[in-house]
Amino acid sequence: MKILYVSALFFFSVIFFGLFAIIPAGAQTVAELQAQINSLMAQISQLQGGNTAPQAICTFTRNLTIGSRGSDVTCLQNYLTTTGYFTYAGGATGFFGPVTRSAVSAWQAANGITPAVGYFGPISRQTIGVQMSAGTATETSVDESPASSPTQATPTSSLNTSTSSLQTITPVSATLPSSQTSEGFFQSLDSETTAAPGMRVNQVMLFRAFPYEVRPGDTITLDGSGFSKIVNEIYFNGGNRVTASSTDGITMEVSVPSTLSVGEYSLSVSNVLGSSEKSEYGLSLASIPALAGVLESVENPDIKILLKVTNNPEPAPIIESASIEGDMVTLVGKGFTSSNNLFTTLGETSSPISSYSNGTTLTFRVTDLSLYDKISSFTKGEYQTLLWIYVHNEHGISKEPFEFNIRI
Amino acid sequence: MKKKKLLAIIVSLILIVGVSLPISSTQAASLPLGLNFGGLVSLPLPCTCSGNLWIFFAPLWLGNVPSAGPLVYTPGLTILYQNFKIGVPGAWHLGGYLPIPSACRFYVLIGCITIPAYGSISFTGTS
Numbered sequence: 001m002k003i004l005y006v007s008a009l010f011f012f013s014v015i016f017f018g019l020f021a022i023i024p025a026g027a028q029t030v031a032e033l034q035a036q037i038n039s040l041m042a043q044i045s046q047l048q049g050g051n052t053a054p055q056a057i058c059t060f061t062r063n064l065t066i067g068s069r070g071s072d073v074t075c076l077q078n079y080l081t082t083t084g085y086f087t088y089a090g091g092a093t094g095f096f097g098p099v100t101r102s103a104v105s106a107w108q109a110a111n112g113i114t115p116a117v118g119y120f121g122p123i124s125r126q127t128i129g130v131q132m133s134a135g136t137a138t139e140t141s142v143d144e145s146p147a148s149s150p151t152q153a154t155p156t157s158s159l160n161t162s163t164s165s166l167q168t169i170t171p172v173s174a175t176l177p178s179s180q181t182s183e184g185f186f187q188s189l190d191s192e193t194t195a196a197p198g199m200r201v202n203q204v205m206l207f208r209a210f211p212y213e214v215r216p217g218d219t220i221t222l223d224g225s226g227f228s229k230i231v232n233e234i235y236f237n238g239g240n241r242v243t244a245s246s247t248d249g250i251t252m253e254v255s256v257p258s259t260l261s262v263g264e265y266s267l268s269v270s271n272v273l274g275s276s277e278k279s280e281y282g283l284s285l286a287s288i289p290a291l292a293g294v295l296e297s298v299e300n301p302d303i304k305i306l307l308k309v310t311n312n313p314e315p316a317p318i319i320e321s322a323s324i325e326g327d328m329v330t331l332v333g334k335g336f337t338s339s340n341n342l343f344t345t346l347g348e349t350s351s352p353i354s355s356y357s358n359g360t361t362l363t364f365r366v367t368d369l370s371l372y373d374k375i376s377s378f379t380k381g382e383y384q385t386l387l388w389i390y391v392h393n394e395h396g397i398s399k400e401p402f403e404f405n406i407r408i
Numbered sequence: 409m410k411k412k413k414l415l416a417i418i419v420s421l422i423l424i425v426g427v428s429l430p431i432s433s434t435q436a437a438s439l440p441l442g443l444n445f446g447g448l449v450s451l452p453l454p455c456t457c458s459g460n461l462w463i464f465f466a467p468l469w470l471g472n473v474p475s476a477g478p479l480v481y482t483p484g485l486t487i488l489y490q491n492f493k494i495g496v497p498g499a500w501h502l503g504g505y506l507p508i509p510s511a512c513r514f515y516v517l518i519g520c521i522t523i524p525a526y527g528s529i530s531f532t533g534t535s
């Protein structure tokens with residue numbers, strides 16, 4: 001009797017705590033079950049129809065990519081199952097993962113949709129709609145690249161309507177909670193695009209191109225946020241499109257078109273998130289009442305990410321070491337010229353600084369930096385801090401800041 | 409005596425079962441963030457590319473020894489508590505930060521450079 005009593009209590013305690021553990025996962029389980037039911041219903045329907053042509057006609061009102069969930073994904077998977085492209089043992093799941101992307105990619109390749117990278121965009125939606133209506137595959141050849149640049153001189157897509165709808169995509173990464181948890185700072189590695197820490201997750205941003213001076217055909221590194229791991233379009237002065245993919249979402253190697261003539265070019269990047277030219281750079285601080293009147297100027301600059309194509313490129317300056325004596329700082333490095341500006345964490349230099357010793361040495365007074373007086377009025381020479389320094393001249397800006405300790 | 413034994417067994421079982429069950433993902437994600445910091449704002453600088461705020465603190469406590477240096481406040485990501493005087497010179501801040509040094513991007517002539525910082529503020533209250 002006692003054993004029974006103890007067993008019963010144990011059983012109820014397991015049920016009691018088990019419920020709390022199961023509740024958070026419940027929604028996902030139900031969704032998965034519903035997706036499987038839909039899949040089985042589709043198969044039953046197909047078997048009852050007695051032919052192998054796809055029966056269900058889905059309505060795709062959005063673009064689908066890695067991370068998408070919903071009944072439209074289930075419907076797409078069912079269609080790709082019946083056409084032999086989606087072979088996942090568990091059937092349709094309602095989740096667009098790597099397996100679905102591979103299936104879409106194979107289907108796109110078979111139907112002449114380029115690039116066949118598994119992004120289910122407007123052209124894929126239109127093509128599959130036609131196939132579902134007709135019940136047969138059609139042979140078409142179209143170009144389905146992610147969002148075209150609004151300033152693109154020669155559109156390559158045969159369906160010009162694709163641009164606007166692509167720019168309204170909300171990828172799965174954009175739905176992550178943005179506050180209260182660490183999820184606001186980090187994203188899922190599964191998403192097609194990855195934002196740099198602290199950047200908006202639903203837009204592509206271009207920060208800089210390095211090196212600044214290049215020959216046609218050279219490789220440059222783009223630094224930004226929200227680059228696609230599948231395909232990005234890079235434009236030079238709104239044209240001369242090249243494509244590239246990023247492995248980490250924040251850097252990208254790009255070949256400069258060999259057809260570019262000498263001159264300075266403004267760069268932009270387009271992908272499933274839209275165009276970097278349309279992205280909101282700059283400040284969203286005006287809404288903070290406490291900062292009203294604190295920030296002297298909050299106007300957004302006219303941001304242009306520039307690249308200089310030349311037949312005689314010179315390397316950007318590099319700082320290799322630094323020393324300080326009194327308030328005089330000496331930088332030793334390469335690529336300094338007769339006119340250099342400094343950008344530091346204590347502000348800029350008020351006037352250009354000339355180098356000497358064959359472009360390898362620069363000297364400046366730390367007290368001449370534009371923010372020195374404001375900051376030192378608080379520190380009063382009592383604290384150690386790190387000073388980060390960039391050098392800029394006509395050949396570009398040093399790639400990385402040089403850091404060293406000072407007392408301020 | 410037997411009743412006490414029985415009660416002890418039941419309580420033990422409930423505790424064992426309760427502790428051995430995993431906490432939900434929601435609970436795990438709500439754990440406090442980052443390393444502790446405290447400091448006095450001397451200067452805020454808007455990050456003209458990335459839309460956040462680079463804040464220089466002096467003094468700044470990241471550990472036991474006071475120093476001076478910058479942290480980054482990002483609207484929408486940093487959790488604010490009273491008195492909401494984020495980045496205001498002369499306001500004391502106390503909170504947590506994540507050691508992400510490259511959150512502030514500033515436009516200079518040909519592109520956006522990183523203005524380094526010790527980290528990004530994950531949550532803070534102010535004086």
